[in-house]
Amino acid sequence: MIEKLPFGRTGHNSTRTLFGAAAFWGTPQAEANKTLDLLLEYGVNHIDTAASYGDAELRLGPWLKQYRDQFFLATKTEKRT
Known part of the structure; x- marks a missing residue:
């Protein structure tokens, strides 16, 4: 398993390796599902x-509907907050 560390003040312990979902640009759902299944297999719990x-x-x-409680989902907007 991949080491986990506290993620800021969120109370969540994120894996040191996270998954950048930009890789899914133009990816069919079946291929995306296989990739996401690998996250479960290797214990990655943070998706950007x-x-x-x-x-x-x-x-x-x-x-993610069936695994939502197992992941920290980070998202960004085009605006500064």
Whole structure:
């Protein structure tokens, strides 16, 4: 398993390795599901996405429904907050 560390003040312990969902730009759902299954297998529990990552959020949604309590989902907007 991958080492986990506290993620800021969120109370979540994130794996030192996270998954950048920009990789799903133009990826079919079946292929995205296989990739996400590997996250479970290796214990990665932090996913980073953004609206600017094409269809990434659409690929994450269906798969993540059944595993939502196992992941920290980080997202970004184009605006500074």
